Structure formats: structure tokens, C-alpha cells
Amino acid sequence: MADAIYDVIVIGLGGMGSSAAMQLALSGLKVLGLEQFEPNHELGSSHGKTRAIRLAYYENPNYVPLLKRAYHLWHDLEWRVGETLLEECGCLSVAY
Structure with missing residues (x-):
């Protein structure tokens, strides 16, 4: 991964971040999503x-x-x- 190059990095994969990452990927961009918590956590604003x-x-x-x-x-x-x-x-x- 050290050599990986991304078009976009999305920080935070809650409701907004995951949607943005998906739409960017569907548009053909190479996307990296970063989230500090485990999936389905209850620490965000939209759980x-x-x-x-x-x-x-x-x-x-x-x-x-x-x-x-x-x-x-x-x-x-x-x-x-x-x-x-x-x-x-x-x-x-x-x-x-």
C-alpha cells in the first residue's frame, strides 16, 4: 500500500463519507476510505x-x-x- 496512488482519500466513512466514497469510485476514481472506528460502530452522528x-x-x-x-x-x-x-x-x- 505504500506505493498506492489514489485520486481521492475520504476521511470518515459514516453516512456522508461512505456515500461520497462510493459515488467517487462509481465515477471511475481510485478511492481510499479511512475510518477510525470499526464498521457499524455507534460513535458517530448517524448510527x-x-x-x-x-x-x-x-x-x-x-x-x-x-x-x-x-x-x-x-x-x-x-x-x-x-x-x-x-x-x-x-x-x-x-x-x-
């Missing part, structure tokens, strides 16, 4: 099995195209790993 993602964004409608892309990327990742990662269900927001 656990539950998260919320929604298309209804009243704060700013400009988020909606980004969210549609995010759904597409989730389904693409599921196809690549052969496993369900995103379980879609309904949600009712009663009060803000």
Missing part, C-alpha cells in the same frame, strides 16, 4: 437502525429534487448489495 426521510419539505421546495435523487440512490444501493435498506411507510404529522 442506529431508524431514520426519517420525506419528500414533503415545507421549509424550501428546492429540497424536493435532492430528496428524489436520494430515494433513487437508496434504491440503487439496495440493488447493488441485494438487501432491503430502506423500508418506506406512511407518516402523519399532527402538530409542528
